[in-house]
Amino acid sequence: MGPRSRVRLAKCQMLGTGFFVLLLGLSVATMAAFTHFGDQFAVISHASLERNPYQAMDHWAFYVGISLAGLLSLGATLSAVATVREAQCLMAGGFLCFALVFLVLVQVAFWRLRNPTQVEDAMLDIYDLVYDQAVRNPSSARWQELAAIQDTFLCCGKTSPFGILGSAEANLCQGKEAARQDCLQSIGSFLRTHGNITSTLTSIGLVLMVYAMLLSAFLWLAIRSGCGLDRKGRYALTSRNHGCQPQEPSLFRRAQGGPASQDPSEAKAFVHHWGPTGHLDGPPRLQG
Known part of the structure; x- marks a missing residue:
């Protein structure tokens, strides 16, 4: 395979990789919007507690996700345009976007490995606080917040570690609500599914970024050296003495x-x- 064939193959792969990077950016933006505006997360984030540890995580995850989606879209666009136009500067810009996304994803993966249950623990702690305050004072606003959380997750109450429930806890789940799952188990199962999807997107993103950086670096070198490109020829303007007019046909x-x-x-x-x-x-x- 000659240099021209290798460059053409790399161009095709770059365009295909850019398409998958755009899909990844759309998926990341969707996950960030769902994490911030989804009912399951919003009902926990809007709990009116003196200290809500999940709010800081929610804003951090949303801004990081939107930033990653923007960088992915920008990198895919720059690399596609640079591939078609054989533009060296645009290809360097695409490589820089892919490198930044790779670094951020490495940090996200490292945080997930070190704190796999941090988000789950924060949300379960908020539910425990709302549940305890609502059971102690059924006439307070906490009771409405507790009902909103349970209706959102389709759960009711939580299992007592001693197996004995008070009168307010016993009257909390009546009728159809008695058949619902325990809220601690329901919230934990939902967050584990969400965490698995996030880990999958992170792994796919790391692989795509490595491949995109290799392709963009190879094409940047090919454009710089002019080896194997599809240019038909080189054109240069000849200098002309000042004041001389070009001759025209008679x-x-x-x-x-x-x-x-x-x-x-x-x-x-x-x-x-x-x-x-x-x-x-x-x-x-x-x-x-």
Whole structure:
């Protein structure tokens, strides 16, 4: 396989990789919006507690996700345009976007490995606080917040570690709500599914970024060296002395200048031939 074939293959792979990077950016933006505006997360984030540890995580995850989605879209666009136009600067910009996304994803993966249950613990702590305050004072606003959380997760109450429930806890789940799952288990199961999706997107993003950086680096070197590209030739403008006018064909000068630019003898013969009134006087006679 020659250099031209290798470069063409790399271009095709770069365009395909850019398409998948755009899909990844759309997925990351969707996950960030769902994490911030989804009912399951919003009902926990909006709990009116003196200290809500999940709010800081929620804002951090949303801004990081939107930033990653923007960088992914920008990198895919720059690399695609650079591949088509064989632009060296645009290809370098795409490589820089991919490198930044790779660094951020490495940090996210490292945080997930060190704190796999941090988000789950924060949300469960908030539910415990709302549950305890609502059970102690059923007439407070906490009871409405507890009902909103349980309706959102389709759960009811939580299992007592001692197996004994108070009167308010016993009356909390009645009728159809008694068949619902324990809220601690329901919230934990939902967050584990959400965490698995996040980990999958992070792993796919790391692989795509490594591959995109390798392709963009190879194409940048190919564009810089001009080896194997599809350019038909090189063109250069020749310098011209100041004040010199380019020569034009005599026929073009006559058409542009009219009779005034003709030779005087030719003009005189022309007038004698056609006459002063524009009628033909006879065959033209040359003047001696």
